[in-house]
Amino acid sequence: QVHLAESGGGLVQAGGSLRLSCAASGDLNRINVMAWYRRAPGKQRELVARITPGGNIYYVADVRGRFTVSRDNAKNTVYLQMNSLKPEDTAVYYCQLTAGGIYEYWGQGTQVTVSS
Numbered sequence: 001q002v003h004l005a006e007s008g009g010g011l012v013q014a015g016g017s018l019r020l021s022c023a024a025s026g027d028l029n030r031i032n033v034m035a036w037y038r039r040a041p042g043k044q045r046e047l048v049a050r051i052t053p054g055g056n057i058y059y060v061a062d063v064r065g066r067f068t069v070s071r072d073n074a075k076n077t078v079y080l081q082m083n084s085l086k087p088e089d090t091a092v093y094y095c096q097l098t099a100g101g102i103y104e105y106w107g108q109g110t111q112v113t114v115s116s
Contacts, residue, residue: 002026002105004095009110012085016114020080022095022107030100034071034078038091038112045094049080063089085114 008020020036035050049069050058057069068081078095095107 002028002097002099002103004097004105004107006093006095006107006110009093009112011113011115014085014087014114014116016085017081017083018085018112020082020093020095020110020112022078022080024076024078024097024105028076028099030103032100033098035096035098036069036078036080037094037096038089039094039109040088040091043091048093051078082112085112087114087116090114 003025004022006020006022008018010018012018031053033050033052036048037045038048039045046060048060048063049067051069051071053073059067066084071078090113092109093112094109097105
């Protein structure tokens with residue numbers, strides 16, 4: 001079993017920055033990919049960024065150049081630095097961990113609200 005604890009959401013003005021953190025604990029023996037998803041009001045959940053243990057990274061087009069995902073393997077923590085935030089970035093952001101390519105775990109979500 002794996003537990004994910006997110007932090008760092010909040011309210012920010014357009015153009016501002018926030019940094020999300022997600023700390024994983026539990027059974028972390030399998031190789032795991034960590035990712036950030038978001039669900040905006042009235043929309044489906046979408047992948048924002050993904051990072052492998054070796055540091056391979058994927059970003060959805062909307063956030064490239066503005067968001068940076070990173071991970072500290074020693075701390076089992078993944079981060080999402082969000083700069084130049086836009087009102088359309090408003091969403092609940094979820095941390096996800098995929099263990100061994102099979103098991104998926106989700107955090108409880110953290111609200112990010114960007115005011116115009």
